[in-house]
Amino acid sequence: MAKLYDLQGKRIFVAGHKGMVGAAVRRQLAQQGMDVMTADRAQLDLLDQAAVRQWVSANSPDVMIVAAAKVGGILANDSRPAEFIYENLVIETNLIDAAYRSGVERVVFLGSSCIYPKFAPQPISEDSLLTGPLEPTNEWYAIAKIAGVKLAQAYRKQYGCRYISVMPTNLYGIGDNFSLQGSHVIPALMRKAHEAKIAGEPTMNVWGTGTVRREFLFVEDLADAVLFLAEHYDEPAPINVGIGEDVTIRELAELVSSVVGFTGKLEFDASKPDGTPRKLLDVSLIANLGWKARTDLRTGLTSTYDWFLANQGGLRL
Numbered sequence: 001m002a003k004l005y006d007l008q009g010k011r012i013f014v015a016g017h018k019g020m021v022g023a024a025v026r027r028q029l030a031q032q033g034m035d036v037m038t039a040d041r042a043q044l045d046l047l048d049q050a051a052v053r054q055w056v057s058a059n060s061p062d063v064m065i066v067a068a069a070k071v072g073g074i075l076a077n078d079s080r081p082a083e084f085i086y087e088n089l090v091i092e093t094n095l096i097d098a099a100y101r102s103g104v105e106r107v108v109f110l111g112s113s114c115i116y117p118k119f120a121p122q123p124i125s126e127d128s129l130l131t132g133p134l135e136p137t138n139e140w141y142a143i144a145k146i147a148g149v150k151l152a153q154a155y156r157k158q159y160g161c162r163y164i165s166v167m168p169t170n171l172y173g174i175g176d177n178f179s180l181q182g183s184h185v186i187p188a189l190m191r192k193a194h195e196a197k198i199a200g201e202p203t204m205n206v207w208g209t210g211t212v213r214r215e216f217l218f219v220e221d222l223a224d225a226v227l228f229l230a231e232h233y234d235e236p237a238p239i240n241v242g243i244g245e246d247v248t249i250r251e252l253a254e255l256v257s258s259v260v261g262f263t264g265k266l267e268f269d270a271s272k273p274d275g276t277p278r279k280l281l282d283v284s285l286i287a288n289l290g291w292k293a294r295t296d297l298r299t300g301l302t303s304t305y306d307w308f309l310a311n312q313g314g315l316r317l
Contacts, residue, residue: 001290003231005106005162013037013061013104015046015095016068020175021110021168024223025065032227037061046091056098063106064099065226066092066148072177073184074137074207074275081140088144096151100161107163108230109152111145111238113215113281114138115167123244123282126167126237135276153236164233166226169242169281173219173300174307186216189253190305193262203265204257207272210250215242215280218300221293228291242281243293249274252297259301 012029016022017038029036037059044055046068056064070087077084092109099107116124117132129149134142152163172186180188189206196204225241233239247255253266295303 001232004234005231007034007063007227007231009035010062010105011035011037011060012063012065013039013056013059014065014067015039015091016066019067019069019071020173020177020219021171021222022065022067023175024173024219025067025226028220028223028227046094047087049090049094049097052094053098053101056095056102056104060102061104063230064095064104064108065230066095066107066109068095069110071141073188074273075181077138077141078273084138085140085144088141089147092144092148092151096148096155096163099163100155100159105162106230107152107161108226109148109163109165110226111149111165111167112142113167113169113240113242113279114142114276115146115149115238116279118276122278123280124240125282126240126285129238137273137275149238156236162234164229164235165238166229167238167240167281168222168225169215169217169240170279171217171219171222173304175219176304178308185214185249185252186256186301186304187308189256190260190301190308193257193260194305194308196264197260197262201264203267204253204262206249206253206266206268208249208268208274209270210253210266210268211248212274212276213246213248213278213280214252215244215246216252216297216300217241217243217293218295218303221295225286225291225293228289229286232289232291233286239285240281240283241286242283243297244281244283244287246278246280247297255298256301259298259305
């Protein structure tokens with residue numbers, strides 16, 4: 001398929017380059033020899049509108065990839081709703097508006113599959129957006145991400161900006177957050193299984209019933225999809241990125257235990273929230289463009305655990 005936009009020779013700003021997604025995107029760009037621009041928190045506070053406008057104007061990127069966000073699992077979202085809605089609204093608004101004001105040619109806004117209704121038909125297609133109520137435990141984050149999608153659409157509609165929105169499914173991989181207070185399910189299970197193995201524990205506690213189903217995408221595959229879509233997709237509607245398969249949380253916990261080497265018993269705590277019953281994305285649109293995820297779940301988990309073992313000293317725990 002012919003490219004709609006060519007990233008070669010462009011100055012590409014990755015906002016949020018130290019996060020799991022942003023770091024993966026930066027690695028992909030570097031591997032392809034592209035001109036990557038970054039700014040850490042000491043250089044640029046993304047919550048400061050004036051600072052963002054000044055930085056983008058002064059550095060003149062051609063492309064902006066908005067991977068910066070405040071993220072976390074069920075516990076973090078449910079216990080700190082004000083932070084999740086406020087900070088994400090401000091970050092995306094500051095970046096997208098600064099991109100418009102400085103003439104950035106291309107913006108790729110990274111959203112999340114949690115923007116879709118809690119009981120959306122499965123697999124979830126892009127046109128399910130705003131057709132039903134959200135999952136209550138993370139609606140604050142979801143509403144902020146929906147606003148980001150609509151912001152990109154509004155700038156496209158009013159000013160003709162070539163901004164697109166990418167909706168990844170549940171992510172995991174190198175650079176993940178392994179804090180039990182703020183992590184998502186895979187790093188939480190991996191850390192629990194590792195610590196239970198080291199301690200010789202006979203059991204491991206798992207939140208929820210274990211019956212809900214989730215789809216998981218290795219972050220390196222998402223980074224590949226982001227660059228592919230920057231060059232091959234140019235429509236106002238968000239586009240899903242996933243692997244097209246899901247597993248139960250019980251199956252996931254068993255697979256994580258196998259990768260880590262924990263041989264004890266899993267105990268499921270049904271008093272803890274399950275979240276959305278099922279969340280599998282319809283990835284037919286991106287598949288029709290010619291992209292498909294390459295990393296199966298066991299392979300991705302093994303790479304993630306290898307990285308965890310090699311980087312324990314510097315992890316967020």
